[in-house]
Amino acid sequence: MILTRRKLLQGSAALGAAALSPRVGLAQNAGFTSITARPASMQLAPDGYAQTDVWGYEGMTPGPTIRVAKGARVQRQFINELPQGSSIHWHGIRIDNAMDGVSGLTQDAVVPGQTFDYDFVAPDAGTYWFHAHNKSVEQVARGLYGALIVEEDEAPDIDQEEVLLLDDWLINPETAQLDPDFEAQHDRSHGGRNGNFITTNGDYQFSSDVKQGDRLRLRLINAANARIFVLSLTGLEGWVMAYDGMPLEKPEKIDGEFPLAPGQRVDLFVDVTAQEGEAAYLLRTIDERLLPQAAFPVTARSSSATRGAPQPLAPNHGEHITDVSDATPVTLRMEGGAMGQLNTAVLDGEEMTFRQLAEANQFWSFNGVVGMTETPLASFSRGELVRLKIENETRFPHAMHLHGMHFREVLEDGQFGPMRDTILTYAGRPTEIAFRSDNPGKWLFHCHMLSHAAAGMRTWIDVA
Numbered sequence: 004m005i006l007t008r009r010k011l012l013q014g015s016a017a018l019g020a021a022a023l024s025p026r027v028g029l030a031q032n033a034g035f036t037s038i039t040a041r042p043a044s045m046q047l048a049p050d051g052y053a054q055t056d057v058w059g060y061e062g063m064t065p066g067p068t069i070r071v072a073k074g075a076r077v078q079r080q081f082i083n084e085l086p087q088g089s090s091i092h093w094h095g096i097r098i099d100n101a102m103d104g105v106s107g108l109t110q111d112a113v114v115p116g117q118t119f120d121y122d123f124v125a126p127d128a129g130t131y132w133f134h135a136h137n138k139s140v141e142q143v144a145r146g147l148y149g150a151l152i153v154e155e156d157e158a159p160d161i162d163q164e165e166v167l168l169l170d171d172w173l174i175n176p177e178t179a180q181l182d183p184d185f186e187a188q189h190d191r192s193h194g195g196r197n198g199n200f201i202t203t204n205g206d207y208q209f210s211s212d213v214k215q216g217d218r219l220r221l222r223l224i225n226a227a228n229a230r231i232f233v234l235s236l237t238g239l240e241g242w243v244m245a246y247d248g249m250p251l252e253k254p255e256k257i258d259g260e261f262p263l264a265p266g267q268r269v270d271l272f273v274d275v276t277a278q279e280g281e282a283a284y285l286l287r288t289i290d291e292r293l294l295p296q297a298a299f300p301v302t303a304r305s306s307s308a309t310r311g312a313p314q315p316l317a318p319n320h321g322e323h324i325t326d327v328s329d330a331t332p333v334t335l336r337m338e339g340g341a342m343g344q345l346n347t348a349v350l351d352g353e354e355m356t357f358r359q360l361a362e363a364n365q366f367w368s369f370n371g372v373v374g375m376t377e378t379p380l381a382s383f384s385r386g387e388l389v390r391l392k393i394e395n396e397t398r399f400p401h402a403m404h405l406h407g408m409h410f411r412e413v414l415e416d417g418q419f420g421p422m423r424d425t426i427l428t429y430a431g432r433p434t435e436i437a438f439r440s441d442n443p444g445k446w447l448f449h450c451h452m453l454s455h456a457a458a459g460m461r462t463w464i465d466v467a
Contacts, residue, residue: 032120034078038066038091040135040147041084047172047205052179055172057146058085064146064205065168065226066133072154073128081119085142088112091121092136093151094266094404095248095424097320098123100444103406106137107375108445108463127319128155129248130222130268132168140228140453141185144173144196146205148226153248155317161272162217162305167209167285167297169263170226171198191458192341192366194399195229201287203297210298213275213283216306218313219299220244221271221285225263229452231400231427232263234296238283241273242313249409249422250316260288264402264427266451272313279304321422324411327437330390333381335448337428339367339459342398348373348459360459367397367450367459379465380448383440393434401428401455407446407466410438425451440466 043062047055060066071077083089090112092104102123106112113119125131131151135142150166173182173196190196203209213219219239225232235257242254243261247268254272263269277283278301285297339345345357348368360366365373369380383389390413395401404425412420413435428434443466450460 032080035080035120036078037082038079039082039084040089042086045205047202047207048174048179048200049207055174055179055181057181058142059146060149064148066147066149068150068152068166069133070152070154071125073156074124074126076124077121079121081113081121083113083115083117085115087138088114089135089137089142089147090119091133092406093121093123093131093133095129095131095268096123096151097126097409097442098407100407100442100446103444103446104136105406105447108447112137125151125153127248128153128317129245129250129319130166130224130270131248132224132226132268134226140196140457143226143453144185144228145181150222150224152222157317159220159316160218160313161220163213164220164222165211165297166222166224167203168224168226169232169296170202171228171230172200172202173198174200186364186457188361188364190229190454191364192361195452195454197229198227201296208298210300212302213299215275215277215279215301215304216308217275218310219273219275221273222268223263223271224268225265227265229265229454231265231402232296233260233288234263235260235286235288235293236273236284237286238275238277238281238299238301239273239285240276240309241271243269244272244313244316245270246421247409247423247425248319249321250318251421252315252318254313254315256312262427264400264425264451265453266402266404266425267427270316274309275299275301276309277301321409322439324388324419324437327388327390327413330388330437331383333389333391334370334394335380335391335462336370336394336396337367337401337460338371338396340397340399344396350374365459367455369460369462372462373459375461375463379445380462382465382467384467385440385443387440388437389440390435390437393428393436395428395430395432395434398430400430401460402426402451403428403448404451405438405446405448407442407444408438408440410436413437440464442466
């Protein structure tokens with residue numbers, strides 16, 4: 004049965020009343036810091052509009068930034084004060100499988116009023132994030148996410164750092180409340196839940212003062228449900244230092260636009276070239292229009308000289324893959340969605356027509372199978388080299404995220420792309436990735452357009 008907007012609102016009202024009851028069974032473990040997910044309200048829309056009801060960690064969205072040293076232990080007791088079960092996924096961290104936070108695969112969802120202790124080491128410096136991983140299409144869209152920053156052993160030569168979480172919200176312009184239809188068929192079968200109100204760190208007009216000549220580190224995180232941000236710089240000269248937390252061997256000079264897909268991160272070093280009294284900008288392109296994503300008013304001058312290209316950041320782990328001739332081949336074929344060619348696929352062990360799948364609000368398949376199954380896409384021995392070919396036979400792009408490990412794209416010229424954990428695949432264009440299955444456990448592999456994941460684009464691999 005397809006959940007209607009009215010039934011969802013009725014259910015939400017009942018659950019909202021239940022959420023007011025006292026929580027039970029909360030015992031703080033020694034050494035653990037609590038992190039509580041709960042409903043809250045914030046001034047998301049401009050002044051004059053009502054506050055927007057959101058869900059946030061510590062009642063904030065984004066949640067409080069977690070900042071630790073490389074190799075440090077992270078201990079957080081998750082307290083669930085939401086009206087539905089939840090869990091936390093630590094996106095991009097090479098983590099012990101039991102701590103990965105995937106409800107239904109690595110743990111049970113934490114029911115309202117209960118807790119779960121996350122305890123892991125952050126082995127790699129870089130920009131990561133954490134977000135809800137049960138009913139993610141709803142819970143992330145309501146605001147359940149935050150930044151996780153792992154510091155390098157030696158601080159880089161910068162003057163200022165900004166952690167910028169980019170998001171969009173689907174808001175009723177009359178009430179300033181979130182559209183409650185998180186299961187809309189159009190979103191699930193097309194490009195995903197794209198919002199009509201865009202923010203940086205929950206602020207639609209984010210601004211931070213800078214000085215001319217200063218070098219900034221911008222840690223960009225795409226927390227949106229489905230939006231691919233197309234970004235550029237003005238008044239800033241910049242270099243890409245790392246993708247998805249993994250430093251580049253040589254910084255890449257930014258020349259023009261660059262995309263940031265859902266789940267992806269990018270670290271930039273930028274030098275402020277705008278004059279004192281002007282402003283520099285991180286811009287986004289929408290419908291061929293350039294709009295401010297973040298503003299940097301230049302309030303003073305520290306130097307009029309430029310520093311030149313920065314030195315690379317210290318490398319993290321990661322095998323420099325140079326040969327995949329002996330790698331285990333695996334193919335992932337994506338089908339479905341609006342205007343797709345999916346005729347039949349298997350859902351819950353039963354072969355169904357696309358019409359039947361649509362009635363179940365499921366629209367996408369991997370290798371002819373919709374959603375999670377008891378058997379993995381593939382099983383690997385520990386340390387096995389894998390070459391995974393992704394054939395995107397749909398009409399839409401998909402941001403594919405592999406939990407627990409990083410990979411490199413196998414390029415057409417035989418070279419290899421940078422280390423990543425989330426890669427954007429384009430319609431009609433095959434993509435190949437290579438990775439070493441060096442982290443044992445059950446690891447999710449899914450589209451980070453979260454409406455797509457909810458509508459079938461989920462699978463997993465097993466590393467012995």
